[in-house]
Amino acid sequence: xxxxxxxxxxxxxxxxxxxxxxxxxxxxxxxxxxxxxxxxxxxxxxxxxxxxxxxxxxxxxxxxxxxxxxxxxxxxxxxxxxxxxxxxxxxxxxxxxxxxxxxxxxxxxxxxxxxxxxxxxxxxxxxxxxxxxxxxxxxxxxxxxxxxxxxxxxxxxxxxxxxxxxxxxxxxxxxxxxxxxxxxxxxxxxxxxxxxxxxxxxxxxxxxxxxxxxxxxxxxxxxxxxxxxxxxxxxxxxxxxxxxxxxxxxxxxxxxxxxxxxxxxxxxxxxxxxxxxxxxxxxxxxxxxxxxxxxxxxxxxxxxxxxxxxxxxxxxxxxxxxxxxxx
Amino acid sequence: xxxxxxxxxxxxxxxxxxxxxxxxxxxxxxxxxxxxxxxxxxxxxxxxxxxxxxxxxxxxxxxxxxxxxxxxxxxxxxxxxxxxxxxxxxxxxxxxxxxxxxxxxxxxxxxxxxxxxxxxxxxxxxxxxxxxxxxxxxxxxxxxxxxxxxxxxxxxxxxxxxxxxxxxxxxxxxxxxxxxxxxxxxxxxxxxxxxxxxxxxxxxxxxxxxxxxxxxxxxxxxxxxxxxxxxxxxxxxxxxxxxxxxxxxxxxxxxxxxxxxxx
Numbered sequence: 158x159x160x161x162x163x164x165x166x167x168x169x170x171x172x173x174x175x176x177x178x179x180x181x182x183x184x185x186x187x188x189x190x191x192x193x194x195x196x197x198x199x200x201x202x203x204x205x206x207x208x209x210x211x212x213x214x215x216x217x218x219x220x221x222x223x224x225x226x227x228x229x230x231x232x233x234x235x236x237x238x239x240x241x242x243x244x245x246x247x248x249x250x251x252x253x254x255x256x257x258x259x260x261x262x263x264x265x266x267x268x269x270x271x272x273x274x275x276x277x278x279x280x281x282x283x284x285x286x287x288x289x290x291x292x293x294x295x296x297x298x299x300x301x302x303x304x305x306x307x308x309x310x311x312x313x314x315x316x317x318x319x320x321x322x323x324x325x326x327x328x329x330x331x332x333x334x335x336x337x338x339x340x341x342x343x344x345x346x347x348x349x350x351x352x353x354x355x356x357x358x359x360x361x362x363x364x365x366x367x368x369x370x371x372x373x374x375x376x377x378x379x380x381x382x383x384x385x386x387x388x389x390x391x392x393x394x395x396x397x398x399x400x401x402x403x404x405x406x407x408x409x410x411x412x413x414x415x416x417x418x419x420x421x422x423x424x425x426x427x428x429x430x431x432x433x434x435x436x437x438x439x440x441x442x443x444x445x446x447x448x449x450x451x452x453x454x455x456x457x458x459x460x461x462x463x464x465x466x467x468x469x470x471x472x473x474x475x476x477x478x479x480x481x482x483x484x
Numbered sequence: 485x486x487x488x489x490x491x492x493x494x495x496x497x498x499x500x501x502x503x504x505x506x507x508x509x510x511x512x513x514x515x516x517x518x519x520x521x522x523x524x525x526x527x528x529x530x531x532x533x534x535x536x537x538x539x540x541x542x543x544x545x546x547x548x549x550x551x552x553x554x555x556x557x558x559x560x561x562x563x564x565x566x567x568x569x570x571x572x573x574x575x576x577x578x579x580x581x582x583x584x585x586x587x588x589x590x591x592x593x594x595x596x597x598x599x600x601x602x603x604x605x606x607x608x609x610x611x612x613x614x615x616x617x618x619x620x621x622x623x624x625x626x627x628x629x630x631x632x633x634x635x636x637x638x639x640x641x642x643x644x645x646x647x648x649x650x651x652x653x654x655x656x657x658x659x660x661x662x663x664x665x666x667x668x669x670x671x672x673x674x675x676x677x678x679x680x681x682x683x684x685x686x687x688x689x690x691x692x693x694x695x696x697x698x699x700x701x702x703x704x705x706x707x708x709x710x711x712x713x714x715x716x717x718x719x720x721x722x723x724x725x726x727x728x729x730x731x732x733x734x735x736x737x738x739x740x741x742x743x744x745x746x747x
Contacts, residue, residue, distance in 0.1 A: 192667055336733065340740075362666060363742055408740045412743065413724070417719040423674045425670075428671075430637050
């Protein structure tokens with residue numbers, strides 16, 4: 158459904174993103190994972206033409222066979238909120254504080270669909286019910302500040318799916334929310350995607366969250382895809398050293414019976430920090446932080462292919478060992 | 485030995501106390517807890533539960549209306565009126581956003597030396613400044629730099645170096661890594677573990693991340709709506725939560741934990 162080929166996004170002299178190939182088949186949920194500066198948000202925004210004005214985007218992004226790059230702003234506006242829905246990190250800032258919830262959710266419907274007032278109203282009510290908000294009729298008249306963060310994000314999901322998009326782009330949709338609220342939102346996204354056959358491009362820094370939602374994971378470092386594949390393959394048998402160390406650095410909560418032995422245990426670290434734009438080394442961009450770097454790493458790494466579409470670019474890959482992520 | 489910090493019947497609200505006790509308007513309601521010298525305590529709960537407020541009351545940055553807070557055997561109000569600088573010196577905080585907690589116009593040299601200047605009324609020597617930076621794995625060449633020239637991880641290290649420069653008894657860390665990149669978080673958490681054992685500090689860490697708390701903190705309190713709903717050994721509470729609220733927190737953390745089984 159979505160095909161990215163040789164996508165390059167630059168600002169001034171710096172190429173921020175370079176993705177040779179990334180696909181999102183119809184109805185699939187793909188996670189785009191990376192730290193700050195990895196280019197994950199820039200990639201997502203380029204798909205819908207919302208990259209910064211001074212960014213130069215080249216290459217090809219096709220959606221259902223037709224090219225998105227180079228379209229006029231008017232044409233892109235038809236795509237956004239129509240075939241491609243969008244939800245962003247901070248729900249409080251994405252909602253207009255002066256606009257009642259009903260109007261907020263109906264906006265996309267009024268723009269993209271030719272429906273009567275009554276039909277629009279019915280659709281809004283059904284959408285609010287689908288995102289499992291209680292008492293939709295009351296809610297229509299509320300303002301954003303009267304809702305909790307989780308409810309606000311549900312409202313935004315309702316407006317994003319209002320015109321039955323085929324693809325939903327979600328950029329860190331739960332980062333600003335508490336963990337217990339996060340769980341509900343993630344489950345809702347999975348359920349909506351299953352019910353509607355809607356694909357999701359899920360952008361996040363949090364591998365744990367992405368793993369919960371997505372069937373495939375693409376890991377970005379320094380604007381390059383380092384590893385792509387089915388979720389279980391990427392998480393359990395990571396091949397790229399960056400993915401491997403990222404998983405080890407943030408293992409999450411251990412099993413109950415193991416908790417005692419983890420008290421006071423140090424974390425596995427990745428040394429250094431993500432370089433500033435333009436300060437990445439040549440060849441493999443992760444090499445000066447990598448424990449396995451060799452002379453070969455100063456040359457661009459080849460794309461290696463594993464099982465089930467598992468691809469990675471590393472000169473010294475992990476030998477497909479099962480990750481000690483449990484712990 | 486009595487506990488280093490003793491809290492009983494603590495009530496706090498922002499603004500004037502004009503409501504009766506047990507009213508919802510209290511941000512902290514009837515808290516009782518002890519913190520032993522040299523222990524590690526995690527404070528967990530959702531946003532708005534009062535975690536950060538509690539830390540600020542214990543450090544004497546906010547003043548409670550009812551109840552008692554004793555630090556090292558002495559009432560905190562007494563400390564504040566008679567030896568405020570000492571109380572501040574012995575209770576240091578590392579904040580969530582290193583970028584926002586350092587003055588952008590202050591060089592690292594000035595920022596780093598500031599607690600000693602204001603609390604000990606002396607100017608630290610270059611040898612001292614260098615030593616403090618070395619403790620946290622930084623080079624003295626950053627002394628003349630400004631916060632915007634450092635990465636988030638480096639700034640958080642400066643924050644830790646600054647806090648321990650005055651040899652505190654308790655180090656409070658309020659979400660110390662949530663603003664950092666995942667690959668840098670582990671470095672800073674390890675550093676916190678190291679300085680804690682090296683300087684025999686008591687560590688009180690506010691965090692929403694149960695995985696982090698389970699490693700750094702032997703004990704934990706779970707807060708909700710200004711109350712402590714559960715307290716005890718971290719490994720026991722997380723393995724066997726006694727309240728529905730704690731259980732929900734643990735379940736939610738396991739959902740997105742990489743250690744969780746494949747779906």
